[in-house]
Amino acid sequence: MVLAFAAGSLLLAGLGLALLWVPEVEGDPAFPIFYLHVPVALTAYACFGWGAWKALRLLWLDEHRYDLESYTAIHMGVIFGVLTLVTGSIWAKFTWGQWWVWSSRQLVLFLVLFLFYSAYFMLRYSTDPGPRRARMSAVYALFGAVLVPVSFLAIRLAEDVIHPGPVVVSREGPQMTGDLFFVFCVSFAGMLGLAGALYTNELTGKRLDSTLRELRESLE
């Protein structure tokens, strides 16, 4: 509850600062979408990474609880992935005049990552619940984690110039003024908080669901 409130406050503060405090970026009047699109994309990567970490813990320690944690993190990653694709498309329509550009490797790689993790659910629900499904899902989640740095680095490696280059994380530090970077950090903290709050709620719900199922089996 506290996390959700803090996340909501930070997101509102980020939106307010983006619209009212920072000066308009020359040549891109739709730049405030940056404070939404980039934090959402980085949060999606963080969720997929968290899911892979939990999957690794499951394979390493063979503790069943990590299966649910990994699954929930990937579930959140897919939600943030949808948001990344939709907000990116809206921004692209304004700046490039197209909703989607197939020649941009950054976009296509993110779509591949998103589809890979969307297929995770198909794999998961095509197998009966149990340790075998948990291990299979964990291995799949770990394979997907390889795509996260590839997708993240594609922005640097891509030769196309359609998608903007790295402005937040680069060798020379943030490629933006201090006030823009501050607003970005506020928005990113808010987005991570939102993901954390959703993850906690979803995990609690799934655990409760699982406990109720066990209870029903023992009572019937």
Place this chain on the structure above:
Amino acid sequence: MTRAETFVAAAYLVLLAVVLLYVVVYAFKLSRLEREVRELAELARERNERKAA
């Protein structure tokens, strides 16, 4: 409202819509869990009554 403002508003509304959709889905899930808890409590009570009898 300028064209840019419309696009910015649309992007933020998408986030709001997704969060609201999540809340609605979660509300349905909570009501299902509540129903299941009630059913299990009923089952447990019947079981106790049978034991007592």
